[in-house]
Amino acid sequence: MLSFRHGLEGDRPHRGLSENFTAPPVTAAIAEPVVFMECFLLARTLLDVLRLTNHHRRPPMKTSRKLINAAVAATLLGLGSAAQASVVTTATDATFGSFNASSGTRTLAINDHGRIKDVNIEIEFAKCDDPSIGPNAVNRAPCIGQGFSFNREIVFRLTSPAGTIVNLVNQDTYSGQTPGAGRVSLVLDDEAANPVGGPLVVAGAFQPVSPLAAFDDEDAFGNWTLFIQDTVGLDPLDYFSSRLEVTIPEPASLALLGLALGGLGLSRRKVAG
The missing domain is CATH 2.60.120.260 (Galactose-binding domain-like)
Structure with a gap:
């Protein structure tokens, strides 16, 4: 069971994110299309948070790192499920x-x-x-x-x-x-x-x-x-x-990880730059 915390220090969690997120167990029974959609939605939600934060104010580097780590963890969760495909x-x-x-x-x-x-x-x-x-x-x-x-x-x-x-x-x-x-x-x-x-x-x-x-x-x-x-x-x-x-x-499982991490890296440069 994968579990992690995310959110800005001293701030309320952004809409759509709970203070504590617990991923469901990864099982081989998850259908491939559902796996990819879940991973995509997780990564997109976290990217939206980064963009929203960047729009209002520049976050401290520590905050940016926390968000990036949370996004990477979510992507790895999706990869773990997709690896069953x-x-x-x-x-x-x-x-x-x-x-x-x-x-x-x-x-x-x-x-x-x-x-x-x-x-x-x-x-x-x-x-x-x-x-x-x-x-x-x-x-x-x-x-x-x-x-x-x-x-x-x-x-x-x-x-x-x-x-x-x-x-x-x-x-x-x-x-x-x-x-x-x-x-x-x-x-x-x-x-x-x-x-x-x-x-x-x-x-x-x-x-x-x-x-x-x-x-x-x-x-x-x-x-x-x-x-x-x-x-x-x-x-x-x-x-x-x-x-x-x-x-x-399925080779696309590895491609999914590369695309997600590439997008997260780009967003990190935009937020921290």
């Missing part, structure tokens, strides 16, 4: 590949810097009995081959720009089905209700084999690598696309 930056790839007792990689480039708070990845693929369903198969397209799909051969791994490797789907995570599931969309998300795996490849959101939280606090910027593998021949793994979502702090 975040943004999701994405990267996609749609380079088709058919893997049969082979492996390959796809690059997902994130162009924004920021300490990672959360990572999710969506992969669209098909695992079928021969033959491959090809690059033009639409979402949920069925397998052509009607035999057993040997889903146990599927492997997916994700590597961050920092070199951290997370196993998304290991060999034997799945078993197999007759016929295969065709083209599906699989989302790997630590917050999903159920772990990935079982006999059937099912579309939806599932927890990966290893937690994506291993990437937390790394810088999101750079090339991420998705590793794709089919471990045994005759039943191809078709890769269609992937989408990487990385949650990082």
